[in-house]
Amino acid sequence: MARLARLDLTVLMTQNTQITLVIGGHGKTGRRVAEKLSAQGREVRIGSRSGEPAFDWHEPATWVPALEGVDRVYVTYYPDLAFPGAAEQVREFSKVAVANGARRLVLLSGRGEEAAEVSEENLKASGADWTIVRSSWFNQNFSESFFLEPVLAGEIALPTGDAVEAFVDADDIADVVVAALTDDKHIGKTYELSGPRLLSYSDVAAELSKATGREIKYISVTNEQYRAVLRENDLPEEFADLFTMILDGRNAHLVHGVEEALGRKPKDFSDFAREAAASGVWNV
Numbered sequence: 001m002a003r004l005a006r007l008d009l010t011v012l013m014t015q016n017t018q019i020t021l022v023i024g025g026h027g028k029t030g031r032r033v034a035e036k037l038s039a040q041g042r043e044v045r046i047g048s049r050s051g052e053p054a055f056d057w058h059e060p061a062t063w064v065p066a067l068e069g070v071d072r073v074y075v076t077y078y079p080d081l082a083f084p085g086a087a088e089q090v091r092e093f094s095k096v097a098v099a100n101g102a103r104r105l106v107l108l109s110g111r112g113e114e115a116a117e118v119s120e121e122n123l124k125a126s127g128a129d130w131t132i133v134r135s136s137w138f139n140q141n142f143s144e145s146f147f148l149e150p151v152l153a154g155e156i157a158l159p160t161g162d163a164v165e166a167f168v169d170a171d172d173i174a175d176v177v178v179a180a181l182t183d184d185k186h187i188g189k190t191y192e193l194s195g196p197r198l199l200s201y202s203d204v205a206a207e208l209s210k211a212t213g214r215e216i217k218y219i220s221v222t223n224e225q226y227r228a229v230l231r232e233n234d235l236p237e238e239f240a241d242l243f244t245m246i247l248d249g250r251n252a253h254l255v256h257g258v259e260e261a262l263g264r265k266p267k268d269f270s271d272f273a274r275e276a277a278a279s280g281v282w283n284v
């Protein structure tokens with residue numbers, strides 16, 4: 001009887017510690033990670049202000065309830081790891097996660113963002129098994145996020161000039177993250193992800209025009225003009241600083257994390273644009 005009770009307890013403990021917390025699980029990469037894990041039959045909890053229980057980066061009291069029964073976490077910070085306060089929150093959250101039973105942490109980081117590297121180190125210091133996924137800018141910014149409205153309006157106005165970025169697909173990022181969450185061979189690795197091509201925003205506008213059959217223009221604005229637009233829309237002005245990463249050329253080369261982690265090539269922007277156009281998201 002005692003043996004049976006012990007057995008039951010073991011089964012219960014195993015069941016109770018197999019949940020993956022996906023922070024930002026309704027967002028561009030988080031939603032895909034959650035769907036892919038669920039498709040594998042894994043239990044997932046969405047960590048966001050609209051999750052149940054709610055998780056809020058700025059309300060530490062919400063962290064422990066969201067971590068109950070969780071053994072691994074996909075950590076995405078919002079709005080950006082390079083923003084003031086992010087590194088401290090990531091350090092505190094990682095400690096709390098480990099203290100509450102999480103053994104593996106996979107962090108979404110930004111490629112070329114020095115400030116984000118402080119968060120990376122803080123997460124590693126937690127003692128959990130870790131994987132860092134440093135990503136280029138997402139293709140899906142144009143179909144699911146802040147550049148969707150400009151695409152629909154036919155004008156993308158940004159302070160990026162002729163600078164190039166190696167846009168990467170959120171599905172590729174999610175595949176790398178799911179592999180890191182589920183396969184031990186990715187523990188202790190830092191993957192730098194890009195797509196297969198460098199594109200300027202004029203190139204992007206041309207790709208989007210071709211995919212939608214409508215003219216979509218790129219308009220070059222100054223950083224100050226862009227800051228004014230962010231202010232008018234009640235968005236953090238720090239978003240403008242992210243463009244310095246594109247402008248100074250630090251990310252103007254391809255990196256190969258998708259292939260290193262998954263053994264296959266990343267998706268090209270043209271394929272993304274064709275599929276997004278077919279989904280109707282850019283219909284006006």
Ligand SMILES: NC(=O)c1ccc[n+]([C@@H]2O[C@H](COP(=O)([O-])OP(=O)(O)OC[C@H]3O[C@@H](n4cnc5c(N)ncnc54)[C@H](OP(=O)(O)O)[C@@H]3O)[C@@H](O)[C@H]2O)c1
Pocket residue numbers: 023024025026027028029030047048049050051055056057058076077078079080081082108109110111135136137138141145
């Ligand atoms: N977008 C890019 O091109 C790019 C490139 C490289 C790295 N990144 C990194 O990716 C991360 C996510 O950025 P994203 O723009 O792609 O956003 P996202 O993941 O598409 O969406 C944000 C998610 O975060 C949740 N959220 C917002 N505020 C929150 C809070 N205070 N506490 C908890 N959850 C919150 C939202 O859900 P609720 O509203 O329900 O809370 C939503 O699910 C950032 O750290 C960014 O640096 C982005």
